[in-house]
Amino acid sequence: MVMAYKQRTLKNPARFTGVGVHSGEKVNLTINPAPPNYGINFKRVDLPAQPMIKAHFNRVVDTSLATVIGDDGCIVSTIEHVMACLAGLSIDNVVIDIDGHETPIMDGSAALFTQKIKDAGVVSQDAPRMYFVIKDPIVLEKDGKSVKLYPARNFKITCTIEFDHPTIGNQTFSIDLTEKTFEEDIAQARTFGFLHEVEYLKFYGLAKGGSLDNAVVIDENGVMNEDGLRFADEFVRHKILDCIGDFSLLGMPIIGHAVLYKSGHLFNHEFLKEFFKQKSAWETMTLEAFEAKNQNILEPKEILI
Numbered sequence: 001m002v003m004a005y006k007q008r009t010l011k012n013p014a015r016f017t018g019v020g021v022h023s024g025e026k027v028n029l030t031i032n033p034a035p036p037n038y039g040i041n042f043k044r045v046d047l048p049a050q051p052m053i054k055a056h057f058n059r060v061v062d063t064s065l066a067t068v069i070g071d072d073g074c075i076v077s078t079i080e081h082v083m084a085c086l087a088g089l090s091i092d093n094v095v096i097d098i099d100g101h102e103t104p105i106m107d108g109s110a111a112l113f114t115q116k117i118k119d120a121g122v123v124s125q126d127a128p129r130m131y132f133v134i135k136d137p138i139v140l141e142k143d144g145k146s147v148k149l150y151p152a153r154n155f156k157i158t159c160t161i162e163f164d165h166p167t168i169g170n171q172t173f174s175i176d177l178t179e180k181t182f183e184e185d186i187a188q189a190r191t192f193g194f195l196h197e198v199e200y201l202k203f204y205g206l207a208k209g210g211s212l213d214n215a216v217v218i219d220e221n222g223v224m225n226e227d228g229l230r231f232a233d234e235f236v237r238h239k240i241l242d243c244i245g246d247f248s249l250l251g252m253p254i255i256g257h258a259v260l261y262k263s264g265h266l267f268n269h270e271f272l273k274e275f276f277k278q279k280s281a282w283e284t285m286t287l288e289a290f291e292a293k294n295q296n297i298l299e300p301k302e303i304l305i
Contacts, residue, residue, distance in 0.1 A: 003154060005287050007092040007129045009033045011121030016113065018104025021078060021191070021215070022065065022201075024208025027100035029082070031117065034093040036127035039251065040086060042069070042076045046099040055083060057249040057272040063265040065206065067246055077102040080245030080265070081191075085113040087248035088182030089122060092129060108190035108214040109230075110241055114183055128286045134256030136281040140271045145262045147271040152257035153294065159240045159260045165194070167222045171236035177244070186244070188230050189237035192216035195224065243268060250275065255290060256282075 014031045034041075040055040051074045053059055061070035066078040082103050086094065088110070106112045138149040158174040175181055193210070195217055201207035216234060217224045231237055243260055246268035263271070275282075285293075 003287055004090045004124070004129050006124040007036050007127045008090055008122055008124055009035075009093040010091065010117065011123045014113075014116045014120040016104055016106065016116065018106050019209035020100065020102030021105035021108075021209045022206045023077075023100070023102045025100055025102070027098060027102060027104050029099075029104055030097040031082075031086075031120075032095045032097065033123075034095045036093060036125045038093040038095070040083070040092075040094055040096070040248075042079070042096045042098055044074055044076065044099075044101070045097045047074065052095075055079065055249060056251050057269065057276075060249065060269055063269045065201075065265075067242075067249070067265050067269070069249075075101055078105065079103055080242050081106075081110045082113055082245070083248045084241050084245035085110040085117060085187065087244050087253065088177065088187060089114065089117060089179055090129075090253070091117070091122060093125065105191075105209060105214045108216070109238070110187040114187045128288070130252050130284050130286060131290060132250060132252050132254045132256070132282050133285055133290055134254065134282050136278075138271075138275055138278050138281045140267075140274045142267070142270070145267050146260070147263050147267060148259040149254070149271075149275070150257045150259070152255065155254050156257040157240050157243060157260070158257070159236055159243060160262070161236045161239055162262055163235075165218060167218050168235050171233045173233055173236045173240060175240065182244075185231075186237055186241050189234045189241050190214070190216050190230065191238055192218065192235055195219040239264075247272070252284065 010033045016029045019026055042053045044051050053069050053071045053076055059069040059071055062068035067080045068075055068077040134149055134151045140147050155177045160172040162170050175185055193215055198207055198210055198217060212225050223229060250272060
């Protein structure tokens with residue numbers, strides 16, 4: 001997350017066409033500018049009333065295979081990559097038109113979303129950007145997984161994953177999030193899965209749109225994709241991408257250090273609920289107020305006016 005003083009939106013619409021990784025259905029998605037304090041809302045333009053669903057943690061209805069939001073029987077599935085891109089580029093206000101129930105998977109990463117949004121242009125708005133500033137640690141530990149959030153001077157994520165497969169094994173990656181580091185180090189990391197899991201999902205009518213064109217697939221011999229990996233640790237980087245998307249459902253950016261161990265969509269969502277239970281551990285403020293309060297600990301960083 002780049003530290004921005006003002007809220008931001010798009011200058012022009014950004015349009016995407018692709019297939020849903022689970023539905024296999026073609027879908028069109030357009031990210032449109034929106035006014036200050038609007039937030040991020042999805043609009044199902046394929047339905048008669050064109051219902052809107054706010055991208056917020058209290059609208060999450062499923063996290064078993066992806067992050068799914070819904071309201072009054074209407075859903076939008078697999079929103080995490082789009083949300084991560086908007087958060088990574090510090091975009092606060094958009095309305096996302098979509099003519100199906102699942103976002104397009106594109107190449108399995110957020111790279112294409114990032115590029116087209118940057119091409120559309122990002123503009124500042126005449127309204128201050130508010131942040132959740134972490135004052136005291138917030139910790140959730142359960143069944144060998146954990147998410148911990150500590151005070152920090154910016155938004156930092158450290159993630160560790162462990163898989164009983166030699167191609168992945170134990171991987172840790174840590175990043176101070178700026179627009180530059182998001183685009184270069186995180187956005188290109190693709191979703192991944194094991195061949196036997198993909199076959200199982202397809203047998204039960206899921207992952208219909210999944211392929212080597214939009215996911216890293218691993219069998220007993222290693223990575224099946226002809227071109228291999230984009231990063232040696234692409235797997236943990238993609239978990240950070242998912243975390244950025246899931247955490248963006250808090251509704252405002254964070255100033256704090258998130259430390260994740262073996263967490264996924266479900267556990268991330270559990271943490272967001274815990275976050276709002278511990279309201280004394282954080283406060284909301286503008287970046288200017290944060291700088292004034294913490295001027296002695298601030299270090300040079302990427303700042304957007």
